[in-house]
Amino acid sequence: MRLLISAVNAAANGVCEILFASLRGLPPLVALGIIAFLTGAVMLLAYKFTSNQRSIGRAKDVMQAHVLAVRLFQDQIGVVLRSYGRILRATFGYLRLSLVPLLVMFIPLTLLLIQLEARFAYRSPRIGEPFLVTVRVAQPQDVAGVSLETPAGLALTAPLLRDAEGREVVARLEARQAGSWNLLVRLAGSESKKQLIVSERLESLSTERVSPGILARLLNPLEDPLPAGSPVIAIAVDYPERRIALGRFNLNWMVTFFVLSLLAGLALKRPLRADF
Amino acid sequence: MQRTVHKRKALFAGLAAATLILATPVVAAAYVGPGAGFAVLSSFLTLFIAFLYSLLALVTWPIRQLLRWRRRRRAYQRARVERAVIVGFDGMDPELATRWMDEGKLPHLARLRDQGTFRKLATTFPPISPVAWSTFLTGVNPGKHNIYDFLARNPANYLPYLSSAQIGDSGRRLKIGKWSLPIGRPKMRLLRKSKPFWNLLGDAGVFSSVLRVPITFPPEKFQGVLLSGMCVPDLCGSQGTFYFYSSSTATNAFEEGGVRLRLQKNPKSGRGFAGTIPGPGNNGGSETRCPFTLEARDKKSECVLEIEGQRYTLRMGEYSEWIEVSFRAGRGSRARGICRFLLKQLAPDVEVYVTPVNIDPRRPALPISHPLSYSVYLGKLLGPYATLGLAEDTWGLNEGVLDDNSFLEQCYLIHDEREKMFFDALEKTARGVCICVFDITDRVQHMFWRYLEKDHPAAEATAGAPQRRDAIEQMYVRMDALVGRVMEQVDDKTLVLVVSDHGFQSFARGVNLNRWLLDNGYLALKDGATGTHDWFADVDWSKTQAFAMGLNGIYVNQRNRERDGIIEPGKDTQELIRELCAKLTGLADPASGQVGVTEVFDRRNVYNGPYVDGSPDLVICYARGYRAAWESVKGQVAGEIFSDNNKAWSGDHCIDPRLVPGVLFSNHKIEAAAPAIVDVAPTMLELFGVKLPAHFDGKAWSISTL
Numbered sequence: 001m002r003l004l005i006s007a008v009n010a011a012a013n014g015v016c017e018i019l020f021a022s023l024r025g026l027p028p029l030v031a032l033g034i035i036a037f038l039t040g041a042v043m044l045l046a047y048k049f050t051s052n053q054r055s056i057g058r059a060k061d062v063m064q065a066h067v068l069a070v071r072l073f074q075d076q077i078g079v080v081l082r083s084y085g086r087i088l089r090a091t092f093g094y095l096r097l098s099l100v101p102l103l104v105m106f107i108p109l110t111l112l113l114i115q116l117e118a119r120f121a122y123r124s125p126r127i128g129e130p131f132l133v134t135v136r137v138a139q140p141q142d143v144a145g146v147s148l149e150t151p152a153g154l155a156l157t158a159p160l161l162r163d164a165e166g167r168e169v170v171a172r173l174e175a176r177q178a179g180s181w182n183l184l185v186r187l188a189g190s191e192s193k194k195q196l197i198v199s200e201r202l203e204s205l206s207t208e209r210v211s212p213g214i215l216a217r218l219l220n221p222l223e224d225p226l227p228a229g230s231p232v233i234a235i236a237v238d239y240p241e242r243r244i245a246l247g248r249f250n251l252n253w254m255v256t257f258f259v260l261s262l263l264a265g266l267a268l269k270r271p272l273r274a275d276f
Numbered sequence: 277m278q279r280t281v282h283k284r285k286a287l288f289a290g291l292a293a294a295t296l297i298l299a300t301p302v303v304a305a306a307y308v309g310p311g312a313g314f315a316v317l318s319s320f321l322t323l324f325i326a327f328l329y330s331l332l333a334l335v336t337w338p339i340r341q342l343l344r345w346r347r348r349r350r351a352y353q354r355a356r357v358e359r360a361v362i363v364g365f366d367g368m369d370p371e372l373a374t375r376w377m378d379e380g381k382l383p384h385l386a387r388l389r390d391q392g393t394f395r396k397l398a399t400t401f402p403p404i405s406p407v408a409w410s411t412f413l414t415g416v417n418p419g420k421h422n423i424y425d426f427l428a429r430n431p432a433n434y435l436p437y438l439s440s441a442q443i444g445d446s447g448r449r450l451k452i453g454k455w456s457l458p459i460g461r462p463k464m465r466l467l468r469k470s471k472p473f474w475n476l477l478g479d480a481g482v483f484s485s486v487l488r489v490p491i492t493f494p495p496e497k498f499q500g501v502l503l504s505g506m507c508v509p510d511l512c513g514s515q516g517t518f519y520f521y522s523s524s525t526a527t528n529a530f531e532e533g534g535v536r537l538r539l540q541k542n543p544k545s546g547r548g549f550a551g552t553i554p555g556p557g558n559n560g561g562s563e564t565r566c567p568f569t570l571e572a573r574d575k576k577s578e579c580v581l582e583i584e585g586q587r588y589t590l591r592m593g594e595y596s597e598w599i600e601v602s603f604r605a606g607r608g609s610r611a612r613g614i615c616r617f618l619l620k621q622l623a624p625d626v627e628v629y630v631t632p633v634n635i636d637p638r639r640p641a642l643p644i645s646h647p648l649s650y651s652v653y654l655g656k657l658l659g660p661y662a663t664l665g666l667a668e669d670t671w672g673l674n675e676g677v678l679d680d681n682s683f684l685e686q687c688y689l690i691h692d693e694r695e696k697m698f699f700d701a702l703e704k705t706a707r708g709v710c711i712c713v714f715d716i717t718d719r720v721q722h723m724f725w726r727y728l729e730k731d732h733p734a735a736e737a738t739a740g741a742p743q744r745r746d747a748i749e750q751m752y753v754r755m756d757a758l759v760g761r762v763m764e765q766v767d768d769k770t771l772v773l774v775v776s777d778h779g780f781q782s783f784a785r786g787v788n789l790n791r792w793l794l795d796n797g798y799l800a801l802k803d804g805a806t807g808t809h810d811w812f813a814d815v816d817w818s819k820t821q822a823f824a825m826g827l828n829g830i831y832v833n834q835r836n837r838e839r840d841g842i843i844e845p846g847k848d849t850q851e852l853i854r855e856l857c858a859k860l861t862g863l864a865d866p867a868s869g870q871v872g873v874t875e876v877f878d879r880r881n882v883y884n885g886p887y888v889d890g891s892p893d894l895v896i897c898y899a900r901g902y903r904a905a906w907e908s909v910k911g912q913v914a915g916e917i918f919s920d921n922n923k924a925w926s927g928d929h930c931i932d933p934r935l936v937p938g939v940l941f942s943n944h945k946i947e948a949a950a951p952a953i954v955d956v957a958p959t960m961l962e963l964f965g966v967k968l969p970a971h972f973d974g975k976a977w978s979i980s981t982l
Contacts (some may be wrong), residue, residue: 061638061656061657062656062657064656065653065654065657066654066657068649068653068656069653069704071649072649072704073501074337075337075341076483076704076705076706076707077334077337078706079336079704079706080334230824
């Protein structure tokens with residue numbers, strides 16, 4: 001299982017690195033828009049070929065018919081109420097028909113969303129910008145033994161904050177130089193590294209290096225897990241959150257992606273002859 | 277045992293995966309991706325709109341009811357029934373119904389006869405569907421509703437036009453560069469006069485669902501829903517033009533109702549064949565086309581049809597589903613239609629029949645319902661359906677393109693659609709009036725009467741074809757079953773009427789009245805003309821006193837009325853009418869000595885009202901077995917006065933109306949001395965307590981148990 005997840009992560013990372021290579025220099029909205037468009041198109045095709053298009057079209061027609069019935073026979077309250085019930089039934093029927101394509105799309109879409117989360121949910125700190133790194137340890141008594149070695153591009157700007165009750169050590173750092181850096185955490189003779197990126201461009205950011213575990217590894221695919229039995233159980237970087245500016249709105253990347261991919265799906269519906 | 281363990285493992289894995297999905301916020305968030313979004317968006321929008329509608333309907337319902345109650349408080353208060361259901365069987369014949377009821381083949385109709393009412397229903401002069409149903413819905417004689425035949429004549433050019441509706445382009449277009457967008461609706465005018473009774477009921481607050489009643493196109497506004505019937509055109513504007521495609525080089529044209537088109541070798545693939553379906557004219561005036569390809573499969577009985585980017589498998593002798601076609605009506609606009617394909621033959625030549633292109637009810641190019649969304653509603657609920665007025669392709673069978681079985685299959689495919697619509701309307705109309713007219717009764721009797729008579733000339737002419745001798749009887753049995761289903765869905769508070777507009781008789785011999793007029797000196801041909809051309813092209817109007825057009829009419833060529841009229845109005849015209857009435861009444865068939873024309877009426881004796889001037893001057897009543905010859909109807913003069921009718925169209929009703937009454941069945945006792953189709957409208961108004969208009973010709977029946 002571990003091998004399988006490693007392989008899946010390696011494949012997802014590799015594919016996404018290739019896909020994102022040409023998008024790194026673009027503004028986040030444009031890059032997300034391109035990805036949303038491509039995702040919308042691919043998902044639309046996947047939806048088309050994995051669903052029973054005929055039945056879906058029929059189910060939609062029936063739903064719309066009952067909506068029209070509400071309007072046409074609005075003076076007959078019995079018809080209105082029956083139609084409303086039928087709309088609900090038809091809607092469940094429609095959702096049932098959408099289940100197969102949803103299940104088919106579930107795994108690739110999950111992997112894609114994890115990759116997008118790494119690229120669009122956070123931005124790397126700018127030079128001179130402070131940020132926090134949290135080291136979680138297995139035992140409360142280990143808190144006192146934690147020490148950090150910062151690379152050249154990063155600097156500790158305050159003494160470590162040790163919270164024995166919370167079993168974590170918080171470090172305040174500042175970016176001094178652009179680049180990909182490794183922060184070294186030492187504890188009881190063990191050394192754990194955490195990657196940190198300082199950049200103005202779109203980068204894939206690993207927010208947390210975690211202990212081994214199926215789900216944790218799936219959700220944090222960019223770095224290998226910490227060794228089994230390590231006294232350090234997680235190292236998390238508190239990257240600043242990225243908001244996607246869309247006109248007057250500063251939106252969460254997922255909302256933007258959802259809206260843009262849906263719009264792409266709607267726009268491509270007719271050219272791709274897909275019904276949903 | 278091992279299998280059980282595997283099953284348990286699989287179940288456990290499934291449950292674990294489901295738990296993982298539900299318990300993990302980030303993974304669950306994948307559901308908001310586009311795939312899920314598509315599904316959610318569609319269903320959410322539908323639910324949202326439905327909810328808004330429902331909320332609006334629910335919130336405003338008391339207010340609307342109050343307003344309605346205030347405005348029309350007499351509507352249902354005075355009504356003697358909650359609901360009236362009228363099942364119209366076009367052309368159901370009382371004699372045939374009686375025969376098969378007596379033989380126990382029509383148990384539901386027999387029950388109505390025994391427990392309620394069964395009477396003959398007097399029809400109109402002439403007994404033609406558009407005339408009779410117009411009288412049914414208006415409660416007046418043709419002199420007040422202006423429909424005398426399918427066709428009327430234009431005195432300015434002696435040419436026919438559809439008597440019920442005129443359709444023209446809106447003429448308004450918005451031009452943006454190369455784009456020309458049509459704006460405004462096509463100009464449509466209903467030529468039938470007088471209000472339908474459901475309009476009067478609607479004015480009084482009574483709701484009606486009206487399906488496929490003839491002469492309701494274009495649809496009029498009223499309180500209720502209506503789907504137009506007879507006279508709704510196909511997408512090209514005709515009353516139904518089929519297409520017959522063949523890869524052979526034969527070029528003989530069809531007499532009527534269809535077009536023969538050539539299948540060419542597919543120029544793109546080099547395999548199979550390509551053809552095009554002709555569509556309506558676009559804004560440039562040229563005909564639009566919808567291309568398709570056909571390619572035979574390995575199986576010898578199938579081929580693949582590719583049209584509009586979709587692929588369909590056509591099986592030999594089976595109708596395809598309704599196939600959507602569209603035609604570019606100009607840049608930025610498309611006219612959408614539906615048609616069925618029938619693969620007839622793959623070798624030696626490929627032969628395919630295509631039904632007339634019906635207006636797509638889900639995206640109608642013309643309004644075919646009131647409100648417009650009603651046809652859309654039915655299309656969405658039940659799937660695409662035939663919208664053409666005369667949808668059953670009688671000409672396809674007449675021309676031998678369809679055989680008996682294919683024609684019947686087509687009829688029942690259409691009928692099944694109509695049954696579904698009707699029962700939906702029945703369910704939706706808990707109060708008010710629900711009416712549906714079924715056409716299959718008329719079409720099947722027209723086309724299969726030849727099998728009811730041993731010596732019918734058409735039976736001999738079509739002897740080689742597959743024979744469905746029991747087609748009419750089986751059709752009556754089907755209609756009886758339909759009545760049975762209706763009766764299951766109504767209670768005693770509902771009045772059920774089963775009516776037909778006329779009965780049926782044999783059409784064995786045709787009478788060419790134009791030939792008679794020529795032989796008797798009332799009509800003249802141009803020098804050297806043969807009289808074989810349609811629409812009086814060979815007639816010398818300067819020497820013609822009278823001419824026959826349509827199924828039952830003769831017109832006087834009157835001065836100051838007809839373009840080249842020669843008979844003075846008034847005394848001369850009346851004298852000519854009297855003379856023709858006298859000479860034609862009792863006209864005998866020289867072949868048998870039988871009377872072919874029972875009586876000829878001066879129009880003043882059968883019509884009254886403001887529109888009498890539009891009627892033929894003389895109304896011809898034919899005897900049983902006779903009808904206007906095909907040539908005469910089309911304004912041809914050539915041929916014999918009396919001739920055999922060899923076409924599959926072998927039964928008819930355009931004869932003496934006293935010989936072809938319709939039927940009247942009811943679940944209640946109806947007291948009336950001589951019930952007539954003109955009485956239906958006043959009876960409906962009276963049942964719902966609505967005052968009868970003074971111009972009505974019919975009388976309301978007394979329905980004893982209500």
